Amino acid sequence: MSEEAWPYAADSDPASLDAASADFGHLIRRRPAAVCRPGSAQDVAAAVRWAAGRRMPVAARGQGHSVYGRAQAGGGLVIDMSELGAVHAVEADRVTAGGGATWRSVLDAALPHGLTPPVLTDYLDLSVGGSVSAGGVGGMTFRHGFQSCNVVELEVVTGEGEIVTCSASTHAGLFDAVRAGLSQYGIITRAVLRLVRAPELVRLHTLFYPDHRAMTADQRRLLSTGRVDYLEGAIRPHPPGWQHVIEAGVWHAADSPPDDDETLAGLSDLRARAESVDLPYPELFRRLSKLESSLRAAGTWHDPHPWLHSFIPDASADDLVAELLTDLRQEDLGEFGRLLLYPIHPGRARTPLMRLPEGEVAFLCGFVRFPADDPSLTDRLVKANRTAYDRIRAVGGHLYPVSAVALTQADWKDHYGPWWPAVENAKARFDPRHLLTPGQGMFPDSP
Incomplete structure (x- = not known):
């Protein structure tokens, strides 16, 4: 989808805006100016660049299970990730899934191969991009860490509208910022996830x-x-x-x-x-x-x-x-x-x-x-x-910032403690206009 052909009006119908104004928490409502449903990482990148040109905040929405308006963008652009919900290749020790895929679909794809993600949340209808951006905790975390710890590679659209593939060895700074980064530095469009043998x-x-x-x-x-x-x-x-x-x-x-x-x-x-x-x-x-x-x-x-x-x-x-x-x-x-x-x-x-x-x-x-x-x-x-x-x-x-608590920037500085300078540096590097996910309240100077 080209930026010139961006169908702004087509994605601002009242039903779409109403749906994107709420989330699972039903505590905060922020009405966006538009909602888009991209079909590729290129579409997501074009959407971010389009919003950047208009100084509009941007929030990616997976399954809408945020509880306190974190994936809302008042007066901005909500990117509905549902069209990026496919699960692709299942290999011997990994699976590739779109950022909008649910863990239910990932598990369903892996099980016929006798495989499973090492860590699953108790509720499977969360998006891969959403839970990796938050951390993702479950009953196997005590042994295998968080879902964000079991990612091999990510395809990410940064706040600059650039598509970057990152891992522990390639663009590691972005990889470490995006995992449990609360969608402040990029939007996950594809994830390669680790798999292990599934028990019977x-x-x-x-x-x-x-x-x-x-x-x-x-x-x-x-x-x-x-x-x-x-x-x-x-x-x-x-x-x-x-x-x-x-x-x-x-x-x-x-x-x-x-x-x-x-x-x-x-x-x-x-x-x-x-x-x-x-x-x-x-x-x-x-x-x-x-x-x-x-x-x-x-x-x-x-x-x-x-x-x-x-x-x-x-x-x-x-x-x-x-x-x-x-x-x-x-x-x-x-x-x-x-x-x-x-x-x-x-x-x-x-x-x-x-x-x-x-x-x-x-x-x-x-x-x-x-x-x-x-x-x-x-x-x-x-x-x-x-x-x-x-x-x-x-x-x-x-x-665990998936909670119904309003946080000021001072709270976030306290939350990250000695990591706060790294958080600020990552924001400046990957989302210098402060467009992404304003609902967290981490950077109140967002547009």
């Missing part, structure tokens, strides 16, 4: 605990022993109190089941309540689709989602969670909500811009909220997110 089955153990301290103690044990391949935890509303649960999965084949006694040895769970089941490997990651179906059927899928995710240091985790629970009401999460809590190894993260606590172990701490659609409640929860974030920051934790 998963033995999934659901373990129950009397409190979160017992739960995290066993998570640390499982982390140190290497007995499991998948490890998460959650605190769920369970009137009149809370339910504390670990989900631990072990990969295996039908003809060689794991030894449950060995897997669970030394754990302090309420063993009489433990549940163990064998699942086909892909079913482990399709469970949230059932929840989505239930929420859509109930008409609540499009309610506000004031979520908050962070990484907290191991040394402060138990006391901090106790403090957060003191102020948390069950209605703040909703019937289907939970407080995620599961361990990772920060040292295994190979993405420079992921901000993680110091130490051998840290915990993802995430408020997954499905509250009632009540504006006053939603406003209170967004304010509560800020209070929780300040507590987390005070003990050496870091925000």
